[in-house]
Amino acid sequence: MAKNNSEIKADLRQEILDAAREMFVAEGYANVSMRKIAEKIGYSPTTIYLYFKDKNDLLHQICEESFAQLARNISSIQQLSANSMDKLRMGLREYINFGLKHPSHYEVIFIMPLKSEVEAEYEMSQGKVAFETLCSSVSDCIKDNLLKNNDVGLISQTLWAGIHGITSLLITHSGFPFAEREKLIDNVIETLISGIEA
Amino acid sequence: MAKNNSEIKADLRQEILDAAREMFVAEGYANVSMRKIAEKIGYSPTTIYLYFKDKNDLLHQICEESFAQLARNISSIQQLSANSMDKLRMGLREYINFGLKHPSHYEVIFIMPLKSEVEAEYEMSQGKVAFETLCSSVSDCIKDNLLKNNDVGLISQTLWAGIHGITSLLITHSGFPFAEREKLIDNVIETLISGIEA
DNA sequence: AATTTAACTTAACAGTGTTAAGTTATTTTT
DNA sequence: AAAAATAACTTAACACTGTTAAGTTAAATT
Numbered sequence: 001m002a003k004n005n006s007e008i009k010a011d012l013r014q015e016i017l018d019a020a021r022e023m024f025v026a027e028g029y030a031n032v033s034m035r036k037i038a039e040k041i042g043y044s045p046t047t048i049y050l051y052f053k054d055k056n057d058l059l060h061q062i063c064e065e066s067f068a069q070l071a072r073n074i075s076s077i078q079q080l081s082a083n084s085m086d087k088l089r090m091g092l093r094e095y096i097n098f099g100l101k102h103p104s105h106y107e108v109i110f111i112m113p114l115k116s117e118v119e120a121e122y123e124m125s126q127g128k129v130a131f132e133t134l135c136s137s138v139s140d141c142i143k144d145n146l147l148k149n150n151d152v153g154l155i156s157q158t159l160w161a162g163i164h165g166i167t168s169l170l171i172t173h174s175g176f177p178f179a180e181r182e183k184l185i186d187n188v189i190e191t192l193i194s195g196i197e198a
Numbered sequence: 199m200a201k202n203n204s205e206i207k208a209d210l211r212q213e214i215l216d217a218a219r220e221m222f223v224a225e226g227y228a229n230v231s232m233r234k235i236a237e238k239i240g241y242s243p244t245t246i247y248l249y250f251k252d253k254n255d256l257l258h259q260i261c262e263e264s265f266a267q268l269a270r271n272i273s274s275i276q277q278l279s280a281n282s283m284d285k286l287r288m289g290l291r292e293y294i295n296f297g298l299k300h301p302s303h304y305e306v307i308f309i310m311p312l313k314s315e316v317e318a319e320y321e322m323s324q325g326k327v328a329f330e331t332l333c334s335s336v337s338d339c340i341k342d343n344l345l346k347n348n349d350v351g352l353i354s355q356t357l358w359a360g361i362h363g364i365t366s367l368l369i370t371h372s373g374f375p376f377a378e379r380e381k382l383i384d385n386v387i388e389t390l391i392s393g394i395e396a
Numbered sequence: 397a398a399t400t401t402a403a404c405t406t407a408a409c410a411g412t413g414t415t416a417a418g419t420t421a422t423t424t425t426t
Numbered sequence: 427a428a429a430a431a432t433a434a435c436t437t438a439a440c441a442c443t444g445t446t447a448a449g450t451t452a453a454a455t456t
Contacts (some may be wrong), residue, residue: 030228033412044436055413111309111370154377158364158385165363166356172309179352187356195393231443242405253444
């Protein structure tokens with residue numbers, strides 16, 4: 001029943017991550033202080049620094065987890081038995097849905113600029129996995145001769161720009177009088193698909 | 199030679215705006231404190247609060263100025279003698295260029311989420327002007343029967359999503375191994391245009 | 397000449413991220 | 427079994443932050 005010490009230690013790191021993620025999502029990164037996180041988990045603020053370099057590092061670790069989740073979601077779509085173009089469409093939609101379902105989270109991951117000295121080292125290491133999943137979906141469409149261009153990287157980055165654009169606009173400019181949400185998202189995806197189609 | 203008092207007062211507001219903009223651009227909104235701004239202009243920190251409600255308000259006022267500049271830039275393109283589709287293309291490119299030329303500035307305007315109680319009141323009052331300039335450019339293309347859809351708002355929002363996407367990605371994910379910048383921007387614009395074209 | 401107003405400052409509050417030093421309990425070594 | 431080392435955590439403090447209430451000083455108005 002009782003956990004031994006190493007389990008408790010391992011748990012504490014995850015406990016901090018869980019508490020921080022929940023609070024970042026609920027109140028926004030800037031509005032959550034190390035002291036508040038510490039209070040929530042019942043430790044002193046400085047304990048967090050035993051597990052994470054600083055507040056930015058804590059954010060980065062949470063980003064990694066979320067990137068990994070998004071990558072799994074998109075990846076599982078690619079294993080459905082549908083044509084490559086429809087799977088690409090579904091992948092794009094999953095990306096947007098992921099962002100809109102976790103707006104504060106998406107903000108933290110993709111919108112907020114994370115300037116850290118060590119950022120270059122591990123930046124997007126899981127984010128790259130998610131992007132590469134998109135690339136392989138695009139690659140499948142190219143193999144099926146469905147696109148007018150065969151530069152996988154260029155097309156994938158263009159698609160990413162499009163879906164990141166609509167996702168982040170809907171999140172950060174919530175006061176703007178956008179068209180009906182589903183209709184707008186459909187239009188963005190169909191415009192992108194139609195723009196790269198053969 | 200010497201300015202009278204009302205001129206000095208009027209100047210001080212602009213002086214604060216100029217100093218704040220320069221520092222926000224150079225160091226990022228979060229890294230500039232009211233005290234640093236005050237020191238730069240040679241007044242006490244609290245003086246700023248005589249001209250602006252709070253730090254967020256100061257940011258909003260700067261945004262308004264920049265929106266207005268962007269709107270003028272795009273608007274002047276629409277008065278060239280070229281076909282409506284090319285002018286639309288040039289407008290899209292001007293938007294992206296504006297963002298990349300003033301990355302910290304763009305960040306402050308379009309990327310950073312500005313949650314203020316009074317935001318809804320004046321949010322994007324100049325931003326709307328910029329957006330409406332894009333709308334009228336789209337509208338011209340529709341009049342010339344060049345688009346496959348005639349929903350001006352929907353198309354404009356889709357285009358905005360695309361150009362905002364590439365601009366903000368290039369700014370905030372500068373560590374990502376993007377394709378060659380000009381090639382990528384061209385591809386985004388051509389994909390969007392080709393996606394809405396008749 | 398007295399009063400009001402405008403423009404600005406001082407001092408302070410309540411918070412922030414972060415660090416250095418200290419404590420306590422457990423584990424390892426002798 | 428006693429001593430030393432380590433791990434896990436806390437206390438106290440530093441140097442900041444945005445913001446406000448109260449105070450000052452000089453000019454304009456009555």
